[in-house]
Amino acid sequence: MNTHMRRAALVVAAVSMAAGLAACGSAKESGSNTGNGSGDKKDQALTIGLLLPENQTARYEKFDRPLIEKKIKSLCPDCKVLYANAKQDASAQQQQVDTMITKKVNALILDSVDFKSIASSVKKADAAGIPVIAYDRLAQGPIKGYTSFDNxxxxxxxxxxxxxxxxxxxxxxxxxxxxxxxxxxxxxxxxxxxxxxxxxxxxxxxxxxxxxxxxxxxxxxxxxxxxxxxxxxxxxxxxxxxxxxxxxxxxxxxxxxxxxxxxxxxxxxxxxxxxxxxxxxxxxxxKPYQPEADAAAEMAVAAARGQKLDTVAKDTVDSDTTKGIPAVVIAPIxxxxxxxxxxxxxxxxxxxxxxxxxxxxxxxxxxxxx
Incomplete structure (x- = not known):
């Protein structure tokens, strides 16, 4: 296990512990994890951004995207998902983050093309009040949550x-x-x-x-x-x-x-x-995609509603730029x-x-x- 990550126990069960989130707003709110402004959003329709890195690997379009979108809809039927694929172009993904900021998404799920160069875009989103959930790859910058496998x-x-x-x-x-x-x-x-x-x-x-x-x-x-x-x-x-x-x-x-x-x-x-x-x-x-996708969706909806992520993420990880990121880490088979x-x-x-x-x-x- 990398030295920046506390070893997770089997967490497939953990990602199913978000029953409270399914009620759209049952967890207590935290002012430090608000998305795109402050205040109670539990009764508001949300827009969640989803940025995936490439389409050469079949998993992203066949599994990750539909699973994440389905889970978001189950948690919040009125939520809208804005999607883009960077097709392995780091510059294109930075522009996609800018677009998400312009469209005022309430939270952003990000699977980075280049985990270092995306840091400035993550900072922009954070400054705009948009919490960023790192998906599958731990991007640098002020990430609010992370889910992946024990890589x-x-x-x-x-x-x-x-x-x-x-x-x-x-x-x-x-x-x-x-x-x-x-x-x-x-x-x-x-x-x-x-x-x-x-x-x-x-x-x-x-x-x-x-x-x-x-x-x-x-x-x-x-x-x-x-x-x-x-x-x-x-x-x-x-x-x-x-x-x-x-x-x-x-x-x-x-x-x-x-x-x-x-x-x-x-x-x-x-x-x-x-x-x-x-x-x-x-x-x-x-790598069972369902628990990873579910965790990302649950964290994004929770963060967008200004809720703490500890009901979903039982572990933490450190990146080079951010410490103590709430995380769901899943065992490979x-x-x-x-x-x-x-x-x-x-x-x-x-x-x-x-x-x-x-x-x-x-x-x-x-x-x-x-």
Missing amino acids: EQVGKVQGKALLEALGANASKGQIVMVNGDKGDPNAAFFKRGAHSELDGKVKIGKEYDTVGWAPDEANKNAKGAISSLGKNNIVGFYSANDGMAGGIITALKAAGYSKLPPVTGQDAELAGVQRIVTGEQYMSIY ALTQKNIKDTVVKDGLYTIDEICTAKYKSACDKIGLK
């Missing part, structure tokens, strides 16, 4: 899974690490967690940091590593997410591997789950062939029919996914 633990789970997949092969070759975007603060935690498991147990032949989590860049990095190290000397790939894992696996296939080395991932994207079914990808990280049915299917992320299309039917049958 260093994500890397540890990935690293441990890769070692388990390698077994005795861990000492027979080298691995390649393809890390996430340097502008994403979570990427540093994933990387740190993975290194804590991998260092000293396997040789890391090449390591790359990507820009924008781009699968094409991961593909290029994988090709470069194969050319430099030799395909017979590479026993595994650490990939920080599923999109990049897809790019890596395309490179491995092009290199003519008779058996693909294990590749990690994250986000439980449908394509990633299907690659796990076929054995092309060893694992992914399943390793997703392999063994638990697809008990995780993403059971939770309704995908149906078996969605996973086991005609192309994957025989592979699904082989692992008992029916």
